[in-house]
Amino acid sequence: MNTPSDTAHLSAQTPLIPAINAWEIYLNDQGRSHYTVKAFLSDIRLLTEYLPPDRTVGAITTADLNNFLEWMQKERGVPCSPKTLARRITSIKSFYRWLNKGGVVLVDPAEKVLQRSVLSPLPEVLTDAELEAVLLAADRHRRGAKPDARYFALVSLLLATGIKKSECLGIHLNHVDLEDPSGPLVFIRYASPANRYKERKIALPDDWLPAYEEYQAQYRPVDRLFPWSPRRLEYLLEDVGKEAGLAKHLSFDMCRWTCALQDYFNNVEHDRIRQKLGISKIQWREISMKLRQLAGQAG
Numbered sequence: 001m002n003t004p005s006d007t008a009h010l011s012a013q014t015p016l017i018p019a020i021n022a023w024e025i026y027l028n029d030q031g032r033s034h035y036t037v038k039a040f041l042s043d044i045r046l047l048t049e050y051l052p053p054d055r056t057v058g059a060i061t062t063a064d065l066n067n068f069l070e071w072m073q074k075e076r077g078v079p080c081s082p083k084t085l086a087r088r089i090t091s092i093k094s095f096y097r098w099l100n101k102g103g104v105v106l107v108d109p110a111e112k113v114l115q116r117s118v119l120s121p122l123p124e125v126l127t128d129a130e131l132e133a134v135l136l137a138a139d140r141h142r143r144g145a146k147p148d149a150r151y152f153a154l155v156s157l158l159l160a161t162g163i164k165k166s167e168c169l170g171i172h173l174n175h176v177d178l179e180d181p182s183g184p185l186v187f188i189r190y191a192s193p194a195n196r197y198k199e200r201k202i203a204l205p206d207d208w209l210p211a212y213e214e215y216q217a218q219y220r221p222v223d224r225l226f227p228w229s230p231r232r233l234e235y236l237l238e239d240v241g242k243e244a245g246l247a248k249h250l251s252f253d254m255c256r257w258t259c260a261l262q263d264y265f266n267n268v269e270h271d272r273i274r275q276k277l278g279i280s281k282i283q284w285r286e287i288s289m290k291l292r293q294l295a296g297q298a299g
Helices: 016-029 036-045 063-076 081-101 128-143 150-161 163-168 193-198 206-218 229-241 252-265 270-277 281-298
Strands: 185-188 200-203
Touching: 016 036, 016 081, 036 081, 063 081, 128 150, 128 206, 150 206, 150 229, 163 229, 185 270, 193 229, 193 270, 193 281, 200 252, 229 252, 252 270, 252 281, 270 281
Parallel strands: none
Antiparallel strands: 185 200
């Protein structure tokens, strides 16, 4: 919710550029990621290329916004993919929703702009045979001349929890709870208050615990569970995929979708899958549709 100071110095007579600058401050204060803020601002600043520079936020109409979107697609001379268009519409709606809630504009002209959702292609997942081959390949590293439990600890965790790369990198040792009465679990936490709704506890499989203890003894991490760069962990996954004989590229995203699909096949309640993935009910609409399609393909 906007606080009075967010928009107190703005009015319907404020030109676009000062209003956009104020919105940038607001987005940063909300703890939005650098990339999100950059994308939102880039999208909304395109309005200043199309509309007269002195046009005020209160004078912009729904027709102006629809004409802008038409110009961007057909007349600007720069390619605009359906996915980019959908994101830019979202940016415009977010900007005017903020102005409207702050009392700067009484009527939100972006409210009636039609949102154009774009479905991304179906993700790649592991078949049951590939899943088994991947776990076996990761486990072989534990049994070699120089035992290394890191591969199995990483791969097994991803396939059991469905966490994202950023979430995996954010796990600290004190987020792993082996003493919980309901069983071992990992707590997925976020530093930014804006992402607190994604925080959750996920049960850990019993066969992960011995590998975890071996990994701790071998590497002795002191803070983060996996104290390596994102790229280094991606290389570990790629190595396991190659050793398992995959024609596919084993990745964090593939592990996440494979975990979700396994839960789907095992008739886990859909809302529990959603909560485990840490996504909203709106996001679940697209995810669940893709899971149905993937399940149909596998069947």
